[in-house]
Amino acid sequence: MAESSDNTPSHAGASFAASDVDTLLGALTLAEKVDMMSGHGFFDALAEDDRVWGARPYRAGSGNDRLGIPPLLFTDGPRGVTRTGSTCFPCTMARGATFDADLELRVGEVMGIEARAQGCNFSGAVCINLLRHPAWGRAQETYGEDPWHLGVMGAAMGTGIQTHNIIATVKHFALNSMENARFKVDVRADERTLHEVYLPHFKHCLDAGIASVMTAYNKVNGEYCGQDRVLLTDILRDEWKFDGFVHSDWVRGVYKVYGVSAGLDIENPEPLILGEKLVTAVADGLVEPYVVDRACRRILRTQIRFARMQDPLPAYPADRIACADHRALALEAAEKCAVLLENDGVLPFAPDRVKRIALLGRIAAMENTGDNGSSRVRPPYVVTHLEGLRRALGEDAVLHADESDLDAARQAADQADAVVVVVGYTAKEEGEYIMGDIALGADQNRGPSPRPSLSPTPIGGDRLSLDLPDDQIALIHAAADSGKPVVVVIVAGSAVMVESWRDRANAILLGFYAGMEGGTAFANLLFGKVSPSGKLPFTVARDAADYPYFDRDATQIDYGYWHGYTKFDREELTPRYAFGHGLSYSRFGYRALKAHRNGNAIDVAVTVTNEGDVAAQEVVQLYIGCPGREAERPVKLLRAFDRVALQPGEARIVRLSVGIDTLRWRNPDRHTWQLEHGDYRLFVGGSSDQLIETGIAL
CATH class of the missing domain: 3.20.20.300 (Glycoside hydrolase, family 3, N-terminal domain)
Known part of the structure; x- marks a missing residue:
């Protein structure tokens, strides 16, 4: 330094x-x-x-x-x-x-x-x-x-x-x-x-x-x-x-x-x-x-x-900590990360038609930035969903109730033009497993095997269920019974099953633990100040049994070659939401996919067009399928991606490059990497299940 x-x-x-x-x-x-x-x-x-x-x-x-x-x-x-x-x-x-x-x-x-x-x-x-x-x-x-x-x-x-x-x-x-x-x-x-x-x-x-x-x-x-x-x-x-x-x-x-x-x-x-x-x-x-x-x-x-x-x-200097530029970056990240899973057209809300919102759910009013383990940050403030929406619309325009009182939630929904239900998890349900505190032996003698302090109420750890809690599902159904448009916002660290309630929602938005500016981003996304542009970095199944075996108390476990979208492709399973999935307030078209070898790389070009009427960003994803004759390989593997911002009607050629060495497989007999020669398939699109295709011989 x-x-x-x-x-x-x-x-x-x-x-x-x-x-x-x-x-x-x-x-x-x-x-x-x-x-x-x-x-x-x-x-x-x-x-x-x-x-x-x-x-x-x-x-x-x-x-x-x-x-x-x-x-x-x-x-x-x-x-x-x-x-x-x-x-x-x-x-x-x-x-x-x-x-x-x-x-x-x-x-x-x-x-x-x-x-x-x-x-x-x-x-x-x-x-x-x-x-x-x-x-x-x-x-x-x-x-x-x-x-x-x-x-x-x-x-x-x-x-x-x-x-x-x-x-x-x-x-x-x-x-x-x-x-x-x-x-x-x-x-x-x-x-x-x-x-x-x-x-x-x-x-x-x-x-x-x-x-x-x-x-x-x-x-x-x-x-x-x-x-x-x-x-x-x-x-x-x-x-x-x-x-x-x-x-x-x-x-x-x-x-x-x-x-x-x-x-x-x-x-x-x-x-x-x-x-x-x-x-x-x-x-x-x-x-x-x-x-x-x-x-x-x-x-x-x-x-x-x-x-x-x-x-x-x-x-x-200390005044750089959480300064205005850094807070603005936190907001940009929160806006870009949200994944619009489903939308029947209810989003974005039109300010002239949606003037009062029933914001339901305990989590909506919580400062909920993630787990309480070693990654915990204590920022100077956290904008909750409730605070962000009230700042955008005014105090009286946002009615809040939660799952502890379904009658109050129904009343709020009846008085609103639209209902937003915030569901998901907190540090209590998922995160670093903490047996009461993070003492890590500080309360023990300096022996060779320090152990965290024990408590009857540990927090975090691996989830026991991939579903929402029953009271949150009941809240979604209560909101839908109002007959008002219903948007469900999920706060979680990974996939959440939606099968028991998705048919009751007009739109579903995965917002994750969105940081100190999450509530501000939430309001901006709902009303279309920015278009959702996040893409799923994991696969959401229809059936939890489609995921690999998991035992959170295991003393030994075998990790196989197949997981995530490679497992779904291999077993011809249909996910609820594919890896890379994410909707926008616009639409994007792909055409003119071309690929050629350039030395030790494959250079790919594709034209991406914003076919909608709002400015938006798209994540262009390139997957490659190997011949798979020398050894079984996944149907396709992500090998490049890029984010592109497009105005309505704008078309742009997006260029991606893949190192040929990244296509090799590990030969366990020789303990070396080797490239299989033959015909490779190249897939490009905005999701792993919506792709256009070309080929190249290596």
């Missing part, structure tokens, strides 16, 4: 930037090196802060006062910098629905700026675990079910953060897509499944320059991720050539000292397994001294590289 920056962490300075890694290593004692390989002070800090996660930067490795080596000072994400007062963006899954990598880059830049302004130099905001099943409680923290989409969006986020010389970490490596059983579950996957489905997005982000990796809590094929040589050395280092550092997740991220030999560089947040035990293991010959040097070299090399880069801004 440059010395000229205001509020720059005190450890930044030209002297460290000019340091030589080998010289520093030669001056450090074994104990000092081992000290750099863990975080310090977390338990005490959390206790002092009344167990409020993110109240301060956490020392998460590195640091030596004698030699002027700065520590890594960690802040989490991914809804924003997890410090009080930060900008709260829509949850990651919501931003995944934008399919807007440029927007995600800008969100990352804001997180980098606000992290710098709050004394941090290390961010955990890049979460790219694949959504295998929508019941996963922390689905809201990732971008969706498709590996390519995950990689593009995660790389954009990490690049944005690192623009301001904050080290970003990509998490959780790997196969972490269950919450309640995350500390015990052994996830089994064969080589093709591992490399083609659950790992490519991590490689995508690391190839883009993200500098650190956080390991996952779970086991993979019998070994905990934080001490898995296959993941951390064979794949990450030897095959992918990653040269940054690897650190554990917070508490219970590693269990054995041999984790450092397997490839772990830092244990966070305290030396519960490493520390003195690692010093002893080196003295006893159980861990080679070069392993410790290797870890410290990776840490220092990364830090010095960032310290030598000039800051884009001359200063990072």
Whole structure:
């Protein structure tokens, strides 16, 4: 970090930037090196802060006062910098629905700026675990079910953060897509499944320059991720050539000292397994001294590289935190993420016909930005659905009632021109699984196995049902009985079943956890100030049985090759809403699809026309189907996307490019990637089930 920056962490300075890694290593004692390989002070800090996660930067490795080596000072994400007062963006899954990598880059830049302004130099905001099943409680923290989409969006986020010389970490490596059983579950996957489905997005982000990796809590094929040589050395280092550092997740991220030999560089947040035990293991010959040097070299090399880069801004003062520009970006993200699932023409509301609205649902009046776990942001304000609509229409024009009193809800509906029902979930029903609080051992002795405080009322975790609660379904039916137009707005982190009530709604809008400006975006979308443009980053089934098997209490589970739209295509299942689906207040036409090989890429061009009478944005999606003779492959795989803004009647040629290497499959017999030659099918459209097609031979 440059010395000229205001509020720059005190450890930044030209002297460290000019340091030589080998010289520093030669001056450090074994104990000092081992000290750099863990975080310090977390338990005490959390206790002092009344167990409020993110109240301060956490020392998460590195640091030596004698030699002027700065520590890594960690802040989490991914809804924003997890410090009080930060900008709260829509949850990651919501931003995944934008399919807007440029927007995600800008969100990352804001997180980098606000992290710098709050004394941090290390961010955990890049979460790219694949959504295998929508019941996963922390689905809201990732971008969706498709590996390519995950990689593009995660790389954009990490690049944005690192623009301001904050080290970003990509998490959780790997196969972490269950919450309640995350500390015990052994996830089994064969080589093709591992490399083609659950790992490519991590490689995508690391190839883009993200500098650190956080390991996952779970086991993979019998070994905990934080001490898995296959993941951390064979794949990450030897095959992918990653040269940054690897650190554990917070508490219970590693269990054995041999984790450092397997490839772990830092244990966070305290030396519960490493520390003195690692010093002893080196003295006893159980861990080679070069392993410790290797870890410290990776840490220092990364830090010095960032310290030598000039800051884009001359200063990072506190008044940049949640400033007007950052709040405007949160609003833009909230407007772009909403997915219009169904609409019979009732939306957008016409102001001259819809002057009074019955806004129903408990969630409509709640500050509900997502779960209360490690990604929680405490912004300066949150605009609720109720507040946003009342600001737009006036206090008296919005009548509010909820599911606790259906008679009051019916009365409100009878007095209104239209009814909007807000349904879905809160931190109580889904999110990081918290057994009462997020103490993470701060209330325990510093033993080797700290455990969160227990409470009779845990929150979050994996969902038990993909349906709405019964009282919310009853509220929808009560609203529909009024005979007034009914719009249902869903607040959730992933797919919600709609089969028991969708026929009672005139329109359905998936709004996700939309951040601090969500209520403002909600009003703008309802009345057509902006057209919905989000696309589903996951598949919504008609029957929950169509998803892969899920057991939130499993001790072992097999992850197969097929999930999401690839499973639906293979089994010829018809989803309720396909991956990539999302309606607009306009209509878009596709024509003149062309493709040709250009060296190591396939270049594709398609003409997209706004055939409606309002300005709108469309997400153009390119899928490719491989020959599939050498090995069974999905019917189609997303391999490129772009967002285009079009005026009424405007046509534009959209150009997309696909690297031919991204079409290879993993040969488990040779443990290598290979390209199958033959005829490939190219599909382009605004949804995975509405596509035009051409072909190309490779």
